[in-house]
Amino acid sequence: MPRKAPPQRRGKPRGPTQARRRLSRQAPAIGDEFPGTVRDVAATGEGIVEHPGGQVCFVPGAWLGERGRFRITGRRGRAATGALVALEAPSPDRVSPPCPHHGHDDARCGGCPWQFMAYDAQLAAKEARLRQALERLGVAEAQAPIWAAPETLGYRNRARLRSDGERIGFLAAGSNRLAPIDDCPVLTARNRETLAALRAQLPEPAWRPRRRGPLTVLPIDDEQGPEAVTPNAPQAFRQGNSAQNTRMREWLAGSITDLAGRPAVELFAGSGNFTDVLAAGGCRPVLALDSAGDAIATLQTRGLPAVNTLALDLFTETAPVALETALASAELLVMDPPREGLRQLPAFIRRAPRLSAIRYISCDVATFARDLEALFDAGFHLDEVQPLDLFPHTPHLELLATLSRPA
Numbered sequence: 001m002p003r004k005a006p007p008q009r010r011g012k013p014r015g016p017t018q019a020r021r022r023l024s025r026q027a028p029a030i031g032d033e034f035p036g037t038v039r040d041v042a043a044t045g046e047g048i049v050e051h052p053g054g055q056v057c058f059v060p061g062a063w064l065g066e067r068g069r070f071r072i073t074g075r076r077g078r079a080a081t082g083a084l085v086a087l088e089a090p091s092p093d094r095v096s097p098p099c100p101h102h103g104h105d106d107a108r109c110g111g112c113p114w115q116f117m118a119y120d121a122q123l124a125a126k127e128a129r130l131r132q133a134l135e136r137l138g139v140a141e142a143q144a145p146i147w148a149a150p151e152t153l154g155y156r157n158r159a160r161l162r163s164d165g166e167r168i169g170f171l172a173a174g175s176n177r178l179a180p181i182d183d184c185p186v187l188t189a190r191n192r193e194t195l196a197a198l199r200a201q202l203p204e205p206a207w208r209p210r211r212r213g214p215l216t217v218l219p220i221d222d223e224q225g226p227e228a229v230t231p232n233a234p235q236a237f238r239q240g241n242s243a244q245n246t247r248m249r250e251w252l253a254g255s256i257t258d259l260a261g262r263p264a265v266e267l268f269a270g271s272g273n274f275t276d277v278l279a280a281g282g283c284r285p286v287l288a289l290d291s292a293g294d295a296i297a298t299l300q301t302r303g304l305p306a307v308n309t310l311a312l313d314l315f316t317e318t319a320p321v322a323l324e325t326a327l328a329s330a331e332l333l334v335m336d337p338p339r340e341g342l343r344q345l346p347a348f349i350r351r352a353p354r355l356s357a358i359r360y361i362s363c364d365v366a367t368f369a370r371d372l373e374a375l376f377d378a379g380f381h382l383d384e385v386q387p388l389d390l391f392p393h394t395p396h397l398e399l400l401a402t403l404s405r406p407a
């Protein structure tokens with residue numbers, strides 16, 4: 001029998017906002033110019049401006065509170081996309097970007113869309129996004145101050161470069177076009193060396209895309225040098241910021257000190273970045289799952305004590321049934337899903353009557369909030385959400401959440 005606990009949610013989720021209702025008004029024409037003020041920063045990183053006709057417009061390179069002239073450039077669903085034409089009242093937090101390739105047009109690198117803003121302002125925007133989501137659920141008091149990254153440059157331990165055989169770069173913002181670069185200050189020193197070595201190889205006919213095919217992907221990782229780069233090869237998952245990953249692992253270790261000896265299920269375990277923390281913390285037994293067979297094979301070879309592994313697609317309807325036995329005894333659930341979160345979470349939780357603790361690591365505020373609602377319905381309480389900045393100069397936000405269910 002699932003144990004009952006009063007639902008934590010205090011406020012009802014809001015209905016359609018005024019802005020959303022306004023979206024249905026007549027769309028402005030592409031090329032329309034209009035004055036406006038940025039009223040928010042979207043999860044995608046763009047400024048949100050309202051066209052005088054009422055339509056919401058997403059504008060890259062525009063920040064909260066800024067006033068200026070904007071141009072409609074396209075459509076995104078029922079909203080519009082736009083460009084900044086002239087800035088009349090810039091944010092006091094604008095800074096000169098540390099990378100010469102930063103920009104928001106289709107010739108500029110789209111990798112770090114927030115480089116034009118001071119780091120503190122970036123962090124404040126990330127915290128605000130989480131606060132808004134938690135306020136909608138009535139649990140904003142659970143939010144801890146964000147853990148800033150120790151380094152805002154030189155942190156990125158892996159990347160997917162693109163090449164047309166003549167040039168190397170990243171994709172331009174919101175497009176499949178190549179934005180060539182000669183260096184990238186966000187990469188770790190070893191990755192910058194790899195980039196320089198790859199550039200020295202140009203022109204490289206083997207990297208020319210097939211006719212009308214996509215650009216060639218050159219995956220780089222600072223655990224390997226340029227000789228290991230295999231064009232278009234898939235990359236095994238690895239958290240992209242090593243210093244912040246250490247912090248995430250420490251957070252997990254500190255959050256399970258009273259769970260030694262308890263059975264745990266870990267969903268989306270990859271090759272065991274968090275599994276060895278669970279094993280070292282004394283959780284027994286641990287069942288670690290991921291759909292990536294090669295990642296699970298790597299985890300198996302580590303021979304962690306009392307850790308069992310299984311390659312399983314967790315997004316299928318049958319996954320909760322396949323895990324019935326492990327879920328029946330599990331007291332701790334650890335999950336680190338991709339952006340989609342875990343829509344089928346209620347089906348997993350229904351089969352886990354003894355579950356009293358959850359550690360939810362999320363890379364998407366919206367799906368995290370959706371999954372939280374399901375957990376509240378199942379009697380869980382949100383003890384704390386620790387935001388952490390994994391990728392400075394981007395809108396990405398990582399969340400480390402602690403939930404418990406009273407006995």
Ligand SMILES: C[S@@+](CC[C@H](N)C(=O)[O-])C[C@H]1O[C@@H](n2cnc3c(N)ncnc32)[C@H](O)[C@@H]1O
Binds near residue numbers: 289338
């Ligand atoms: C954010 S990563 C976390 C990996 C690991 N926890 C780590 O820190 O390295 C998400 C993981 O979800 C896995 N994944 C994606 N879709 C999945 C699915 N449908 N079923 C199971 N695992 C999936 C990926 O293979 C990846 O390892």
